[in-house]
Amino acid sequence: GQQLNQSPQSMFIQEGEDVSMNCTSSSIFNTWLWYKQDPGEGPVLLIALYKAGELTSNGRLTAQFGITRKDSFLNISASIPSDVGIYFCAGQVEYGNKLVFGAGTILRVKS
């Protein structure tokens, strides 16, 4: 079946540093999504990418849909303590079809 490899598995960074995480797949996806999950809550959508090569920003977050359609990255600039949580990438083949999730990146920030 389709699988997503998300890395790194966890990160422990200083407040103010930039963060980068990525997902790769052996399969092509038409949509890439990035979610953040806080403890005890459901994942919340951060950024959605619909076209190969697309670069999209949401505040301090920037994500790109890889040209090959098999990868995506998420950057967080100038991290702050509230950025802690688990970040998930997800790929979707077509509208209404199921998502395939990466295992998540745990982000911890030192204040």
Next chain:
Amino acid sequence: DAGITQSPRHKVTETGTPVTLRCHQTENHRYMYWYRQDPGHGLRLIHYSYGVKDTDKGEVSDGYSVSRSKTEDFLLTLESATSSQTSVYFCAITQQRQETQYFGPGTRLLVL
């Protein structure tokens, strides 16, 4: 806020008992999904629905059944709960005009 609620939010049950989790949405979305989340696995799809009485299996459907008798409710049933089904269960929906899934707050299930 995509208008999704899940009930119960927490449940403790015993091995062998049936359990039903409910996902309720208020915005007439066509697609609804059930996922389970376990450490190291991210979220894995159990079942999904693409309309009333239309459902299909996901990657981890064994031991689970679903029903959707009306648009707003998608029920997940553990026919005979096992300890391996201890997990956090999330419902998700797809907005009608968009392709992204939005998640409910989750149900934490403990099977003793």
